Amino acid sequence: MSNSPISKILDNFIEEGIKLSPIGATMLGVPGHDDRLDDFSMAGYKKQEDLARNTLKAIQAETPINEFDRIAKDVAIERLSSELKLSESLESNILFNLIASPVTRIRQVFEMMNKEKPETVANVTKRLNGVEEAFQGWRSALSFAAEKGTVNSRRQVLATAGQLETFSKGAFTAVAKKFDPSGSNQELFAAAQRAEKASGDLAGWLRDEYAPQSDPKDGVGAERYQMWARHFTGADLDLRDTYEWGIEQLKLINDRMWVAAKKLYPDATSLREVADRLDEDPRYTVEGEEELLKKLRDFITVAVDRLDGKEFDIDPRIKNCEARLAPEGSASAAYYMGPSEDLSRPGTTWFPTMGRKVFGWWNIVSTWYHEAVPGHHLQVATTKVNTERLNRFQRNRVWVSGYGEGWALYAERLMDELGAFEDPGYEMGYLSAQGLRAARIVVDIGMHCGYTDFDGQVWNAQSAFKLLHERALLDEISARSEVDRYLGWPGQAISYKVGERFWMDCREAAKQRLGSKFELKKFHSFALNLGPMGLDPFKREMALWDGN
Template sequence: MGRIDDLANRYVADWAALSPAGATMVGISGHDDKLDDLSPDGYAARADLSRRTLAELDTVEPASEAERTAQEAMQERLGLDLARYDSGETSSEVSVITSGLHEIRMVFDLMPHEGEQAQADIAARLNLFAGALESYKTTLREAAAAGHVSARVQLLEVAKQCDTWVDPEGDNVFHGLVERLGASGALDAELRRGAAAATAATAEFGQFLRAELAPHGREKQAAGRDRYELASQYFLGARVDLDETYAWGFAELARLEAEMRTVSAQIAGPGATIEEAVAALDADPVRTIRGKEAFRDWMQGLAEQAISDLNGTHFDIPEQVRRIECMIAPTSDGAIYYTGPSEDFSRPGRMWWSVPQDLTEFSTWREVTTVYHEGVPGHHLQVGQTAVRAELLNRWQRLLCWVSGHGEGWALYAENLMDELGYLADPGDKLGMLDGQAFRAARVIVDIGMHLELEIPVDNPFDFHPGERWTPQLGWEFLRAHCRVPDEMLRFELNRYLGWPGQAPSYKVGERIWLQAREDAKVRKGADFDLREFHRQALDLGALGLDPLRRALDRL
């Protein structure tokens, strides 16, 4: 092991001690009875660890190309982590998708439930929850006093989430967890005390956001160019020309919708509109599944079939990665997401859907491509293959490094790849993939447009409010016109974009960079280019920013 790998491994151990919830999330054992210090000192300690590690990285000469890639990846990630902390972003960010609260609530979803020790760890964390939120309030107060505070709308929306999570008339996430555990005796009593305390603390935190922080929240949700450039670089791991990317988003959406119209004619007859094809697919009983559990079982079967089909033909899938679990999340905000396996693979990679409470019927044509995105060859293959490669990658690369543009870009690339390989030959499934791609292209336009408050091009291909400047209301109107998503889920999506600048475009922009990287490799290799080998080499680099990825691929 070289000095850079040794330094990276020490960083992981130190980080896990400072971020116990994060350690559980990435599958590092030994910290499951603790929660993160969300006080100003806790945030400062984590930033100081990054600062010290960066300084030491600068003094080390890599011993190999693999170490050079690891060094560049760490320098890029930790440098941006520090830039976000120093700008006040890290300690003040509260949105419908991310905050200190979200981190410590979600960790319970990934904790093991079986056995007395696992349940005792859950009890310990439940009883630490209120104290962690009190510390977090102090951090948010100090950040606000320094002029760093999230938009008022985001603060109020998160307050509503708090209400939903602990609604006595609904599914209380903490009491529901305890009921599922089925403990007894003193341990059950401790779990119930913790659930009651966490419930009260969450309700109080919602009130804190409403009554104390929201009055100081920013009126305008637009990030502005300076904040957005940092956010975009953080989520992509690359610098891109935002104005060129904005213009490309319009062209890409127009291209995708033209292809959707062609496929719609195959589904509903010549001249059929996209809406008519969607209606025909939604009305098809063969493509309809009723009930969350039945839908989960369908996802599980398709995910397992993809693993079986692709292993040994288009990919060499490690044995540990041939297991995936499809899960219904305990929340109901509409999000679909993936969580990676634990370090020892005792917890497999999981595909989650936070199903809205009133959604009971599911159309499979929309979700075939989602299974490929979240499962194999998407996130599950990418994250799982990285986790397995202990002989190639250090612990930081295998467990901690995640770049949205790299990961989400790969998953979107994987959807296209499945089309290339013939797995979306059914016109309905193909329309589902194109619909998802169009959704991601619309995000590029709306996210960049709203946060930079850009002018809508006079000659835009949709004749959409030419010459006006983007606002959240125009963003909503545009998304409703181009995205076939239920209003409740679409509203969550819009709130997510406004509260998490730069993340939404990372899918489509990341895919664009992955496709460019593949074309560059074809040019370099000529007749020797092999797609299966390209995928293996690219994934064996581990997660890294897209600029470091391109440099690493150039060296292969």
């Protein structure tokens, strides 16, 4: 992209941000910072906030030199403004859960370090020795916010304490073994033990000292929820309308589930029964971790071959996408982490085994279209290599859940349109994924905003669990993990289905506008080359597309 004043300002934002976030530097694949962790104290947060505020002010004063520049400016203003609103209110400092927190960032960064480099063991040792200080910094930030009357919910505090307890029982020793299988580096393993002790100490503090100060209520209320929903979607939503739409979508999905269910097991009396039988059906299960990984990797390869040159033009540089098992202590949902900036580390999908040895392939198929290709990997990696249109900020720093998760759910729907789920077992998996995202809208808005459930009671963790278990077909472990996730991440759960709605609306509007000139592959190319942005600006930009 041209080196405009706006690009220079945003490039500087990235460079300064790397200095403030060694974890972020490792995630990007930028060398020179792999021996340190972030400063999670209020002083560290203040530096990040000042950088964002100064960058926003500088961007607002600049005039774009072309259309790419105009979009970059709009994206930067929208994202930085949203982040500042959350940090200035201490919201982003105190809300944490099993997926997004300093705890998970610290654990995940070790998975992103290149064990082939000779200096890596020394860097890992230093980083492990820094875990205690990082946790102490975060603890001080939580205490500061608590003194101001801003605290997280008790459910999230206790769940994170449990996660830390798990980490204290060998998680960092496992990290050390990854980098030194022989176990001969005593300094490395001593550092791992110190990190585990720090994890146990923080777990105890959260449970014994912070939890009694935390909020016994799960929901954040409509005002705070609207702010978070705006951040995660980049759209101004009518929450009641979105909630009612979610209920309608769930009913439509459940009706289609029954059609597939009768093809599978004509005698089934509930959708839950169908899911349980699929979990036991050898036609739709995989046994053993190694066999699972092999199937996932083969699946990604086949998906790339199936779609490239037809619905997409996939850049050869990003055709490789890895599949790995998630570290112990992860939440129950699969996830994706993008490639390094230079592509030396590929994009990677992660599967949490949750202690299981037999896996329901029937509902993994749709999930891996979501996580890999044509879902997250295709979108994120396409953004990474788009240096002609997108600046470094857009390629590496911008993530809007509504755009990205909306795309990944759209990708699942696209595969349904292309006939990937003709087998009723895999169709049930796809529909359960769709049902989950519709149910998320209902229970996330319902629990946080205090709406009433189908029995006339205010939505709570138990009624949410029941809906997810019986109508979105999640197993018990996953359903409980999901509920904890929503309550600790307000507004994020709705971004999938809401985002998919925007993607589908934009595609339909383009078809109506362009008629015979509409081409699906060109639609995908144009939309993905815009780069990540909020859903409202995405809709405006897509309305300008001329079909080329």
